[in-house]
Amino acid sequence: MFTSTFTFAKGDYDADFFALDERIAAVARSIPGYLGEEAWxxxxxxxxxxxxxxxxxxxxxQLMSHPAHREAKQAQAKWLRGYQVVIAEVVRTYGDGGIAHPLAETTPAH
Structure with a gap:
């Protein structure tokens, strides 16, 4: 399993930002292999x-090569004051089951 974490500093959003953001989220959710998401x-x-x-x-x-993702990457400076992307491989997940999490059902507790 893998994570892609997009961290950013808010800038000035407009209608184009929200439309593109929703389009990218819809594309991500439609890709076989998408497990879920969180925002902090x-x-x-x-x-x-x-x-x-x-x-x-x-x-x-598949998401990274989608035209909407490439469009957002090219236009990000209009809406953000900076960003960082981290791609990571998940080695293990665990918890007590007290909170819902996108990976809670995909790996056994250790």
């Missing part, structure tokens, strides 16, 4: 992170 905001820094979970690198690469 750090109140101290104002940064936002969107974490997408994938069952394979191939599934993740």
């Amino acid at each position: 905001e750090n109140a101290a820094t104002g940064l936002i992170s969107n974490v997408y979970y994938w069952d394979s690198m191939e599934a993740l690469q």
